[in-house]
Amino acid sequence: MSKNPLLKLNNVLAGYGKMNVVNNISIRVNQGEIVTLLGSNGVGKTSTLRTIIAQTDLKKGEIKYKDINITHFPTYKIAELGIGYCPEGRAIFGNLTTKENLQAGAYLLKSRQKFKENLDRVYSLFPILKERSNQIAELLSGGEQEMLAIGRSLMNNPNLLLLDEPSLGLAPKLVELIGKTLREINKEGVSILLIEQNAKMALEISNYGYLMRKGSIVLEGTAKELVADDRVKEVYLGII
């Protein structure tokens, strides 16, 4: 790992109120890489992502993005620096239409031209969204909502995308499409930190990965090393 780190977490301790969920975690994402966080449910993967965008209580450690210390930045400033976030559970704005959701996603874009380009790109990735563009997002199907959430997180032209379980509850064909999409946007230069239940898909597209257990990192390595590791197999085949 001689490349430049884009995002670095150093011994981060964080949680909600008095409860600690993330225990002394160190993670790095290099420019241009896809990095996966593995682990069974409830080990703190989502909280780790939310810690990066300042939505948990961070107690110790530091987070650096492009050599800027963002540890105590508010969420919106972190977004301004180019970190996009796509939460699990289809957190779309149900009161807005599909297109308005994408407009909300493009909040930080200054030029209309860029907005148009990004909108066209999302529509070409997920053509169904174009058909539904004037529909209230609450009325979209689960899969469409997931596509909308991913599409929305791409609208701001993030440098680093934090993706939480993009394939959760989706049909296999869609999972494939999302995997393909992620590889595509990665090729365009977007680094990705990914949480994924579908470990097979995740490790196929990742460069590097971390395995979490009870809020800590217990294993890290390249995707190839992780696929071969028994502990990874155990998490995805044995416990859940």
Place this chain on the structure above:
Amino acid sequence: MNYLLQQIINSLGFGSIVALLAAGYTMTFGLIGLVNFAHGEVFMAGAFTAYFILTILKLPFWLAILMGLVGSIIIGLLVERLAFKPVRGSGMITLFIIGLGVSQILRNSTVMLFDARLKGFTISSFLKGVYMLGEVMIFKKTLFIFLPVLAICIILVYLIKNTKLGIAMRSLSYDTQMAQSLGMNTERVIIITFIISSALAGFAAVSWGYIYGSVHAGMGVYAVVNAFVASVIGGVGNVLGAIIAGYIIAIGGNLFIAFLPPDLVGLRPLFVWIIFFIILIFKPSGLFRANIK
């Protein structure tokens, strides 16, 4: 028929005031779930500022409008920063009680400083007089508020529907954390919303002055109750709905007493509550779909 039409036209002045207050009310409610009972005093602050400019300092009318807006915006922002911001994120009941407290403090301080009597409001000569439409009279002063409100209504609807700010308002009201992670600065949007809603109250306040010819410390109470009910009827968070409902309440209230025997005129305030309960029983989400929220 003419009598009915005349009653409706007479209600447009008060209706516009209620509509402006309800629109501002519904925006802060939709955005941060704030039942802002101090909004009536933000309104009153604008009226007093305009009163000082016009009656005491004898300055021109346009300056009174401008300073009325400024007065309301300053008080509105102060209330937001000092009273509501420290408790951001707490429940609706907390916000409700704080709003009520701030309202009492502001109103009674005004009574202490300027007493509770009616303050005569100098009315510029161009606002006096009537236009005749057949046998129906239209007061110039009524037109001077009704037409701007139509324009304001169009601007607000456009703002909320089509601009970045409007989309940010609606996103934030639905899911604050998600909206922040897209780069939206909650505090900034809240401040802008308060500025808009206070400015609407300020314009309503100056209009109150030249429509009724006087202002007083308690003027916010009756107006804000009507505005609150209008925002509920209009579907909380729906600006257009609140404006339409403001007119419905004002016109309804006027017709209610217009067709009652004269000795029942005192029942006028009852009307708004009757409507309120009918709506709460049969259509608690309001007549129109909420868009902020």
